[in-house]
Amino acid sequence: MAHGDGVPEKVAWVLVRDGLVLVTRSHGRDRFYFPGGRREPGESDSETLVREIDEELRAAIEPGSMVHFGAFEIGEGHPEHGPFRMICYTADHRGELTPSREIAEKAWFRHADRDRVSAIDEMVFDALHEAGRLS
Template sequence: MPDIHVSAAIITDRAGRVLVVRKQGTTRFMQPGGKPEPGETPAQTLIRELHEELALQVDETALHPLGVFVSAAANEPDHRVVADAFALRAEAADVIVQAELAELRWLEPGDVSSVPLAPLSVEHLLPIAWA
């Protein structure tokens, strides 16, 4: 099973809600982030992706590394996603849907049923966010 390497952000607000996004042409919501460009570190990838997708300006010192997690890919059949995950804080007023994103949602703690979610989010990232 081929691997897809990504960087992903668990973004929480003051109320403990977690941001999830849905890319255009897909049905599942997931943590924001994306694939690295040549020579990028996982943190650099995430900083670039958050700027492109959500207009967030993030300094590397604001990222808290959480580890590497593996799940079935949400949008590429027969692939696994290998995600370097980071946590950071932002507020709803700070994020704007742009680039390839179709929409975003802020999930209340424990809410895994209001929108269809990617396996990585359900299996690993949301449980960490709400631990």
């Protein structure tokens, strides 16, 4: 779903542990992505993230722990899929990270693995690395 300016958006969860970041891969896809998804009509970012992480990884995001990490955007005409915006949050969770049927695989990546993710996700990898959070 697009926000006010019409650019399609995804709300994404950025979970970093021990210098590695969580990514997922959907069935039929080669690239990995940050978990999350698009808002349903009327949903807040918090509601979207809670719903999407439950659907994808069967874990419960703790909404009060959500911290905005950044908004990343690729422009019109980008070869992958532009324009597109990804709004990223860190957050605590409860429960094991168990991929649902829509997720083929979860993985923990280093900055060196950035070539295995989408172009917009590469931007987040770089921001995490520059912040000293991703090895």
